[in-house]
Amino acid sequence: MAEVVVTRRFRHWCLFLVLSFLVIFTRLLPLDAGPGRLPGPDLLVCLAFAWVLRRPAYVPVAMIAGVILLTDILFLRPLGLWAFCVVLGSEVLRRREPFTRDLPFLLEWLMVGMVIVIMTLGYTLILAVFAVSQPSIGLTLIQMIATILAYPLVVLFSSRIVGLRKAAPGAVDNLGRKV
Amino acid sequence: MAARDKGANEEYVRPIRRILVIGLLMFLMALFLLWRIDSPRAERFRAMLVDRFVPSMDWALVPVTKTVDMIEGFESYARLYEQNQDLRRELQQMRAWREAALQLEQENAKLLDLNKVRLDPALTFVTGVVLADSGSPFRQSVLLNVGARDGIQDGWATTDGLGLVGRISGVGQTTSRVILLTDPGSRIPVTIQPTGQRALLVGDNSALPPVEFIEDMEQVRPGDRVVSSGDGGVFPAGLLVGQLVTGPNRRLRVRLSADYERLEFLRVLRSTPADPVGAPGGLVGPGPRLQEPSEIVAEEAADG
Numbered sequence: 001m002a003e004v005v006v007t008r009r010f011r012h013w014c015l016f017l018v019l020s021f022l023v024i025f026t027r028l029l030p031l032d033a034g035p036g037r038l039p040g041p042d043l044l045v046c047l048a049f050a051w052v053l054r055r056p057a058y059v060p061v062a063m064i065a066g067v068i069l070l071t072d073i074l075f076l077r078p079l080g081l082w083a084f085c086v087v088l089g090s091e092v093l094r095r096r097e098p099f100t101r102d103l104p105f106l107l108e109w110l111m112v113g114m115v116i117v118i119m120t121l122g123y124t125l126i127l128a129v130f131a132v133s134q135p136s137i138g139l140t141l142i143q144m145i146a147t148i149l150a151y152p153l154v155v156l157f158s159s160r161i162v163g164l165r166k167a168a169p170g171a172v173d174n175l176g177r178k179v
Numbered sequence: 180m181a182a183r184d185k186g187a188n189e190e191y192v193r194p195i196r197r198i199l200v201i202g203l204l205m206f207l208m209a210l211f212l213l214w215r216i217d218s219p220r221a222e223r224f225r226a227m228l229v230d231r232f233v234p235s236m237d238w239a240l241v242p243v244t245k246t247v248d249m250i251e252g253f254e255s256y257a258r259l260y261e262q263n264q265d266l267r268r269e270l271q272q273m274r275a276w277r278e279a280a281l282q283l284e285q286e287n288a289k290l291l292d293l294n295k296v297r298l299d300p301a302l303t304f305v306t307g308v309v310l311a312d313s314g315s316p317f318r319q320s321v322l323l324n325v326g327a328r329d330g331i332q333d334g335w336a337t338t339d340g341l342g343l344v345g346r347i348s349g350v351g352q353t354t355s356r357v358i359l360l361t362d363p364g365s366r367i368p369v370t371i372q373p374t375g376q377r378a379l380l381v382g383d384n385s386a387l388p389p390v391e392f393i394e395d396m397e398q399v400r401p402g403d404r405v406v407s408s409g410d411g412g413v414f415p416a417g418l419l420v421g422q423l424v425t426g427p428n429r430r431l432r433v434r435l436s437a438d439y440e441r442l443e444f445l446r447v448l449r450s451t452p453a454d455p456v457g458a459p460g461g462l463v464g465p466g467p468r469l470q471e472p473s474e475i476v477a478e479e480a481a482d483g
Contacts, residue, residue, distance in 0.1 A: 024314070025236065025239065025240075027314040027315075028233065028236070028240065028311040028312070028314045029240060029243060029244055029247075029311070029312075030240075030244055030309050030310065030311050030312045030321060030442070038316070039315075039316030039317065040316070061199075061200055061203065062203065065203055065207065069207070069210075070232075071314075073225050073228050073229070074229060074232065074233075074314055075313060075314040075315040075318070076225075076313050076314075076315055076318045076320065077315065078211055078214055078215070079210050079211060079213070079214040079221055079225070080206075080207040080208065080209075080210030080211040080214065081207070081208075081211040083207050084204060084207040084208055084211065087200070087203060087204060087207065088204060091200055126211075130215050132215065133363060133364065135316075135317035135363065135384060136383075136384065139316065139317060139384070140317075143316065
């Protein structure tokens with residue numbers, strides 16, 4: 001019994017890592033080098049938040065930190081700051097997770113959207129305080145809005161294809177522990 | 180039993196987890212501060228990691244890119260006829276230009292020969308293949324598959340054969356990063372031909388980077404050629420950058436000559452800094468004496 005739970009958890013860890021690498025890989029493809037394109041959504045943040053609100057045990061905080069730090073390094077962002085913001089945001093959501101189980105999706109979306117807005121503002125503010133040169137505020141806002149709009153799609157993907165559903169209030173796993 | 184286990188577990192795990200998370204957050208913040216304080220070292224670390232990580236994905240990056248390119252190429256078959264017509268027309272124009280260029284080249288060679296101009300022999304190049312782009316919409320850079328192993332150095336200019344593309348910034352053992360002219364961090368001193376006005380090409384994440392600090396706005400107009408100036412020893416002088424165009428609110432911008440849509444092979448120009456001219460020269464009067472004592476003796480001997 002215990003092994004079943006552990007294997008399932010392990011399988012989802014691997015799945016999260018594979019999905020993250022897929023996203024990073026497609027972003028690195030030299031297809032759209034050149035300026036003038038609108039920034040797309042930050043799918044990794046959507047994925048991390050959607051999974052944290054469904055099964056927090058499948059996305060340990062160290063994994064989120066590791067993946068986002070890797071993108072910080074690869075995408076030429078200031079090292080560590082965006083990872084800091086995402087870890088903080090995911091921890092806020094993780095703590096709320098038990099109370100959001102019977103929340104309608106619209107409210108969940110609103111909550112996640114607010115967290116993303118606060119993360120983006122905090123990120124911009126810290127960069128401004130440390131006098132780091134930044135991309136124009138318009139592009140940052142567009143990316144933020146795209147991320148929020150992409151969230152329902154990622155949730156749909158997670159629940160339909162990966163089969164990640166919210167635990168019912170008071171649900172127990174195979175060991176009889178609360179999920 | 181299970182319930183009590185669970186309770187005990189919870190009691191110990193919760194605070195420990197919280198401490199670990201706070202530790203993680205502090206580590207990330209410390210990393211950011213380190214990056215802010217000692218940027219060159221952190222960037223070297225980043226270049227090292229990218230050098231390890233990206234080439235290992237090369238086997239997948241290249242086929243996927245090629246396949247997508249092929250699909251895009253296949254879509255364009257639909258417009259084959261129009262394209263053919265366009266190409267024929269362009270070819271006709273090109274023939275005329277080629278003729279003109281050949282004549283000019285001959286004339287130029289003759290004039291250079293008459294004037295005994297010595298061309299810069301130092302401009303040789305290394306060609307690299309574009310491996311990956313920056314992955315971020317806010318930074319404009321590409322990764323090449325040549326690095327310190329091939330003798331690439333920071334700051335060298337990169338062209339696509341026609342126009343300037345960017346400069347090397349960050350060299351790993353087998354890869355190097357090219358910051359494109361459109362990157363917000365890119366500042367290139369340029370000369371606007373034919374009047375020779377000096378200005379600065381400032382990347383701002385748009386396809387047409389603006390030109391700033393033009394000395395005399397009266398003397399430049401859209402259509403003028405923009406070439407790199409050797410100011411500050413940043414770049415070899417005279418590399419074609421693009422043409423001036425007027426952007427919205429009458430700001431002058433540059434249409435880049437390099438084909439940014441199709442960055443595939445890039446040339447990295449080997450440049451060596453020009454020899455500095457240190458001494459004032461013998462004719463300008465009794466400046467600070469920089470000669471070796473032995474030379475002075477030799478001079479006196481010659482005088483005597």
